[in-house]
Amino acid sequence: MWTFVGRKRRKVWLWLAVERASRRIVAWVLGRRDVATARRLWDALPRRYGRHCWYFTDLFPAYAEALPRGPHRPCPKPERQTRIVEALNCSLHQRCAVLVRKTCSFSKSLAMHAARIKIVIDKHNVTLN
Secondary structure, three states: EEEEEEOOOOEEEEEEEEEEEOOOEEEEEEOOHHHHHHHHHHHHHHHHHHOOOEEEEEOOOHHHHHOEEEEOOOOOOHHHHHHHHHHHHHHHHHHOHOOOOOOOOOOOHHHHHHHHHHHHHHHHHHOOO
């Protein structure tokens, strides 16, 4: 999901890794829409998700370079394997004003942007218990 910091021309992408069974957000990063940010997301995953897991993604090419080939499952949208992430994006839009594209509530710094998103994600994960 994209958002912006400071002004609308400064796009920042929110990347999420979600455990499908529990809908828990297990890792997230903010950055550009590129391979380096995809690798940062991979590095942010807890170690237990690095082995014996499948990774369903859309067809964005950065995933193919950042994720291990064997367990990576790129899927076109009609297969609906990424629908949990899309639903969470919608929930985050509703719960976090800085993620709404047409808003008066925006962050002037990336650090503050990350802090506000972290509060919402932590609250989301706690409510799943």
